Amino acid sequence: MFCARIVRSIRLFLPRFFNNLMMNRTFTMIKPEAVAAGNAGKIIDMITSNGFKIIALKYTRLSSEEAGIFYEVHKERPFYGELVDYMASGPIFAAILEKDNAVEDFRKLIGATDPAQAEEGTLRKRFAESKAKNAVHGSDSDDNAAIEGNFFFSGRERY
Ligand code: ATP
Numbered sequence: 001m002f003c004a005r006i007v008r009s010i011r012l013f014l015p016r017f018f019n020n021l022m023m024n025r026t027f028t029m030i031k032p033e034a035v036a037a038g039n040a041g042k043i044i045d046m047i048t049s050n051g052f053k054i055i056a057l058k059y060t061r062l063s064s065e066e067a068g069i070f071y072e073v074h075k076e077r078p079f080y081g082e083l084v085d086y087m088a089s090g091p092i093f094a095a096i097l098e099k100d101n102a103v104e105d106f107r108k109l110i111g112a113t114d115p116a117q118a119e120e121g122t123l124r125k126r127f128a129e130s131k132a133k134n135a136v137h138g139s140d141s142d143d144n145a146a147i148e149g150n151f152f153f154s155g156r157e158r159y
């Protein structure tokens with residue numbers, strides 16, 4: 001009787017344990033022009049339909065200073081000023097997403113930076129206006145996903 005309860009507990013616990021080990025997180029923003037065009041709901045629907053669980057979600061707006069800090073890695077690129085102005089031009093949705101292989105799978109779902117190069121069925125193919133105004137951001141590594149998530153969310157805003 002006691003043994004059966006232990007075996008049942010192990011059988012219930014083990015899959016969850018391995019599932020949690022495999023899960024990881026990425027960070028996304030629905031960018032200003034996609035929000036202004038009324039596409040945020042459709043984009044969130046596509047994200048969750050593709051197996052990403054929302055851990056945190058916020059409707060907010062970056063100041064120019066914050067956008068500059070967020071995209072600081074691109075500081076030396078010629079489009080940096082344009083990128084900062086654009087990202088501060090209107091409200092965005094920011095979110096932390098969870099899925100196994102989250103960073104890579106989400107980059108696949110958003111598609112290439114330039115929508116002209118993005119594959120059919122990707123978010124940028126469907127919603128991006130141009131290479132600059134490309135609708136959705138996705139982290140490019142696990143480390144950056146953590147840094148970017150921490151930029152927007154405190155511990156008590158994640159569920
Ligand atoms: P993101 O980091 O937003 O997910 P990405 O990783 O596909 O996009 P990056 O090279 O990191 O592309 O560029 C960051 C953002 O800068 C792009 O999403 C786009 O908005 C803008 N950007 C990139 N290249 C150009 C360009 N040549 N001209 C104008 N804007 C650009």
Ligand code: MG
Pocket residue numbers: 138140
């Ligand atoms: Mg990038």
